[in-house]
Amino acid sequence: MKKLLPAALGALLFAALPAAHADTLKMACNISGAMKPFCEHVKQRFEKETPHKLEFVEMPAASDEKLALFQQIFAAKDGNAVDVLSIDVIWVGLLDKHMLDLTDKVKDLEPAFFPNNWKNNIVNGRIKAVPGQVDAGMMYYRKDLLEKYKEQPPKTWEDLTRIATKIQKAERDAGQKNFWGFVFQGKAYEGLSCDVMEWVASYNGGTFVDPAGNVTINNPKAAKALNTAASWVGTIAPKGVMGYQEEESRAVFQNGDALFMRNWPYAYLLTQDATSPVRGKVGVLPIPKGGEDGLHAATLGGWQWGVSTYSKNPDAAVKLVRILSESDTQKRAFMLLGIPPARVDTYQDAEVQAKAPYLAEFKDVFANAVPRPSTPTRSQFPKVSKAMFNAGYDVLSGRATGEQAVADLEDKLKRIKGREWK
Known part of the structure; x- marks a missing residue:
């Protein structure tokens, strides 16, 4: 009997704990094209660090078609279509009411990014997206x-x-x-x-x-x-x-x-x-x-990561956005795809500088970009x-x-x- 007691007690304690709820999140990432290795890297990170699974949603290549698709999804208030999406720098105000307020979840990240890029994502004092990649004339x-x-x-x-x-x-x-x-x-x-x-x-x-x-x-x-x-x-x-x-x-x-x-x-x-x-x-x-x-x-140009306000698991979606905002993730996007990172610290990275010495010339341009x-x-x-x-x-x-x-x-x-x- 003594031998059974610890096991029984352990079972009772386990039953008393809330079960980890695993969801499948959907992220806009074109895995069928050049983005595939980047999408897979993000999936591996997310599934290792959370109990959730990650699936990808293919998006049209043309920006206007992508915007039209997002607007259809939002008009239907579809919480199953996409949780985390990449939006053009000029869509933040346009899609404001459909984007989750991230202020309390990501405001600590502000010093990591080019100031004008970060400010572009603030609508009525609330942060609606986090920079993913930066572009500028x-x-x-x-x-x-x-x-x-x-x-x-x-x-x-x-x-x-x-x-x-x-x-x-x-x-x-x-x-x-x-x-x-x-x-x-x-x-x-x-x-x-x-x-x-x-x-x-x-x-x-x-x-x-x-x-x-x-x-x-x-x-x-x-x-x-x-x-x-x-x-x-x-x-x-x-x-x-x-x-x-x-x-x-x-x-x-x-x-x-x-x-x-x-x-x-x-x-x-x-x-x-x-x-x-x-x-x-x-x-x-x-x-x-x-x-x-x-x-x-x-x-200023570029793309931002945001969360649909209709997401059924906003906390997990925010976790994914934070992974996407990390220096390592944005560095990986550059190394694989040549996408200029939105994080300032990546421009001092030795591997980034070795792959693209010219990128240092872009840093001042990005820093002074006008939304x-x-x-x-x-x-x-x-x-x-x-x-x-x-x-x-x-x-x-x-x-x-x-x-x-x-x-x-x-x-x-x-x-x-x-x-x-x-």
């Missing part, structure tokens, strides 16, 4: 040509314009008739909103709508920025630039037919491909300032962005001056806002 340039013509990398748009004019003429005189000084994204779409944002902010013209929701675009510095950009079309930039998106710009630059290019970090590795005509000849700069008293203002006014304008940001890029396009095409465009844009944004941003 940057200026690419031909190191060999600046050296050839004894020029230093430009610090201002005025410097860039002068250098581009000089070297474009010299290269054309030397026989390269299709050479241009500068290419960027000039088509009327979200990419032009990003470019316009950089031009205006670099001249201290503000961010169109400030963090408090006030419309601020109608000012002389913003008008000057747009007029300066318009002066490039047909001079140092081809008129065809008004049909360029990211890949059209990259094709011209990577083919060796442009001195400067505004683009995103993804383009760097492509310019260094073994087949690239400009391999080893490309440098990276912050977006130029608007005059000596201006700012280096790159538009688009998506968080304060919330669900109305798509209309705001359309108004932004249409105003920019009107100035580039000569349909309006900068002064006319910012005045008209102020009226449009105030009409979109109404009494308040919704």
